[in-house]
Amino acid sequence: MCGIVAAVAQINVTPILLEGLKRLEYRGYDSCGVALHIDGKLQRSRSTSRVADLEAQVEKAHLSGFTGIAHTRWATHGAPATHNAHPHFSRDRIALVHNGIIENHDELRAELQAAGYHFESQTDTEVIAHLVNHMYNGDLFATVQQAVRRLTGAYAIAVFSVDEPHRVVAARQGSPLIVGVGQGQNFVASDAMALAGTTDQIIYLEEGDVVDLQLQRVWIVDAAGKAVEREVKTVHAYSSAVELGPYQHYMQKEIFEQPRAIADTLEGITGIMPELFGDGAFNVFKQIDSVLILACGTSYYAGLTAKYWIESIAKIPVNVEIASEYRYRDSVPNPNSLVVTISQSGETADTLAALKHARGQGMQHTLTICNVATSAMVRECALAYITRAGVEVGVASTKAFTTQLAALFLLTLALAQSKGRLSEEQEAAHLKAMRHLPAALQSVLALEPHIVAWAEAFARKENALFLGRGIHYPIALEGALKLKEITYIHAEAYAAGELKHGPLALVTEEMPVVTVAPNDALIEKLKSNMQEVRARGGQLYVFADADSHIKSSEGVHVIRLPENYGLLSPILHVVPLQLLSYHTALARGTDVDKPRNLAKSVTVE
Ligand code: F6R
Numbered sequence: 001m002c003g004i005v006a007a008v009a010q011i012n013v014t015p016i017l018l019e020g021l022k023r024l025e026y027r028g029y030d031s032c033g034v035a036l037h038i039d040g041k042l043q044r045s046r047s048t049s050r051v052a053d054l055e056a057q058v059e060k061a062h063l064s065g066f067t068g069i070a071h072t073r074w075a076t077h078g079a080p081a082t083h084n085a086h087p088h089f090s091r092d093r094i095a096l097v098h099n100g101i102i103e104n105h106d107e108l109r110a111e112l113q114a115a116g117y118h119f120e121s122q123t124d125t126e127v128i129a130h131l132v133n134h135m136y137n138g139d140l141f142a143t144v145q146q147a148v149r150r151l152t153g154a155y156a157i158a159v160f161s162v163d164e165p166h167r168v169v170a171a172r173q174g175s176p177l178i179v180g181v182g183q184g185q186n187f188v189a190s191d192a193m194a195l196a197g198t199t200d201q202i203i204y205l206e207e208g209d210v211v212d213l214q215l216q217r218v219w220i221v222d223a224a225g226k227a228v229e230r231e232v233k234t235v236h237a238y239s240s241a242v243e244l245g246p247y248q249h250y251m252q253k254e255i256f257e258q259p260r261a262i263a264d265t266l267e268g269i270t271g272i273m274p275e276l277f278g279d280g281a282f283n284v285f286k287q288i289d290s291v292l293i294l295a296c297g298t299s300y301y302a303g304l305t306a307k308y309w310i311e312s313i314a315k316i317p318v319n320v321e322i323a324s325e326y327r328y329r330d331s332v333p334n335p336n337s338l339v340v341t342i343s344q345s346g347e348t349a350d351t352l353a354a355l356k357h358a359r360g361q362g363m364q365h366t367l368t369i370c371n372v373a374t375s376a377m378v379r380e381c382a383l384a385y386i387t388r389a390g391v392e393v394g395v396a397s398t399k400a401f402t403t404q405l406a407a408l409f410l411l412t413l414a415l416a417q418s419k420g421r422l423s424e425e426q427e428a429a430h431l432k433a434m435r436h437l438p439a440a441l442q443s444v445l446a447l448e449p450h451i452v453a454w455a456e457a458f459a460r461k462e463n464a465l466f467l468g469r470g471i472h473y474p475i476a477l478e479g480a481l482k483l484k485e486i487t488y489i490h491a492e493a494y495a496a497g498e499l500k501h502g503p504l505a506l507v508t509e510e511m512p513v514v515t516v517a518p519n520d521a522l523i524e525k526l527k528s529n530m531q532e533v534r535a536r537g538g539q540l541y542v543f544a545d546a547d548s549h550i551k552s553s554e555g556v557h558v559i560r561l562p563e564n565y566g567l568l569s570p571i572l573h574v575v576p577l578q579l580l581s582y583h584t585a586l587a588r589g590t591d592v593d594k595p596r597n598l599a600k601s602v603t604v605e
Helices: 014-027 051-060 105-114 125-135 140-148 250-256 258-265 281-287 297-314 349-360 376-380 399-418 424-445 448-458 470-487 496-501 523-535 566-588
Strands: 003-008 031-038 041-047 067-073 088-090 094-102 153-161 168-173 178-181 186-189 201-204 210-213 218-221 290-295 318-322 337-343 366-370 383-386 463-468 490-495 512-517 539-545 556-561
Touching: 003 014, 003 094, 003 153, 003 168, 014 031, 014 051, 014 067, 014 186, 031 051, 031 094, 041 051, 067 094, 067 153, 088 125, 094 125, 105 125, 125 140, 125 153, 140 153, 140 168, 140 210, 168 186, 178 218, 186 210, 250 258, 250 566, 258 399, 258 424, 281 399, 290 297, 290 349, 297 318, 297 337, 297 399, 297 470, 297 566, 337 349, 337 399, 349 366, 349 376, 366 376, 366 399, 383 399, 399 424, 399 566, 424 566, 448 556, 448 566, 463 470, 463 496, 463 523, 470 490, 470 512, 470 566, 490 496, 496 523, 512 523, 512 566, 523 539, 539 566, 556 566
Parallel strands: 290 318, 290 337, 337 366, 366 383, 463 490, 463 512, 512 539, 539 556
Antiparallel strands: 003 067, 003 186, 031 041, 031 067, 088 094, 094 153, 153 168, 168 210, 178 186, 178 201, 210 218
């Protein structure tokens, strides 16, 4: 999703801005640009290519200045094209970058056109640039405070004026923005990672904040225009975490980091205690009579998996809802429900809105499973469990998913305990199994060479089906999502029992059917579904367990996971599916870490 970096300094800020954009590349973008205050003029360079190309362009044009703003754009209004790329200018006086969506842009555009402003782009952003210019009274800070009152929708903006050389003004509402505090230099960015190596002194702006950034001054006012102090936090630079090391891609690195990520997520857990989720969790867990899980994408599939665990172990009914649907649906609120949001980034607009919607309906027991401790999601929820996956750069989520599952299993046990449904023996057995996870993951990763061989066959396909049953049905869904995201192969997942109710019509000799086949209570049922596929000539690619009796034969390819992992099996069975997608993408030559049209952090609805 779009990224912002802006700087005011006594040195040339171009390298800081470009480095910041590189660090934001992981969010996904289709164009980028930078604008600087140079010798009393605004100058910019924009590109529909990679930040590295923008850098070459900037060098060639010798662009350097003490004040500047930069942006990576993920197109919403207007195609990915240079004239739509940010920064946008208004009459060579105002330069502005923007993340988010302005809902009343049509109305404002008409008003500004009537006032004589000419529009060069199809973006909603250019509207804000002209609006700021139109209202400009020589004091950019005061002007922006006035201008944002006219905006409906979500925004994080950074803006500067040719008339005020050492000043950048920024504001946020509904899109994340942070301030980086330096010595005689100050910055804003859409996340702290953009400033890694530049400053670790970070202020997280709150909704409605407007900030005045000068060389020696960071001045913040809230939505009501009242001066506010926001805490400066030391955020450890992520620079080493974002190095690729020996890996070819971040996705590959992140798949292989899973044993460490799970170990970190479960570090120090010697017993099940509701308080692992925050103060007062025991009372909340005792009180609630149901769970409502809200999430998007891969995080939603983590939620679907958790439903099986929570209902079977804690015996609490669970609803799992796609956040973008729930937020607009007429549902029946239950104030005794525990609302659980799941999010890697903690900034997903739909999940945040769904949470607010639930709270607005009187559901006050909120908990999040999130990978970013400083995110809006964590701030908005009463209880939280922070997964320790570390920075996830690859757009396709891998280690975030398995650490979410580990945290959700922990939540299941804590809920069961609070309801008096977890004996000490059961607790000890579950803890032992969880402690074994990193080693178990390591042995699953060792299957990589076998999976590479399958990937060659997959790379030539344009369609694939994924099957699973019970708790492995969400794993099949996640496997299909991974494949389509990074290889662009059309993939669908079905609960295997559904096959004969429609999708079987798709099965021919050309159709690879990936089957998640752990040796659980449903294995015999699954074998019948596999027969249905074979009888139509479909090619089965089966991930079985060490102790299962599924054998390779004509049209049936089998890879066995080293153990049967029982209840924790989904955490292990997703890993070969991640590897299959990764190696198929490599064989097809797609951009693994930055798949087309996708963004890492989806901060617009
Ligand atoms: C898929 C993927 C997305 C995210 C979704 C939610 O690989 O990464 O489907 O899971 O956009 O994002 P978070 O978890 O940040 O709320």
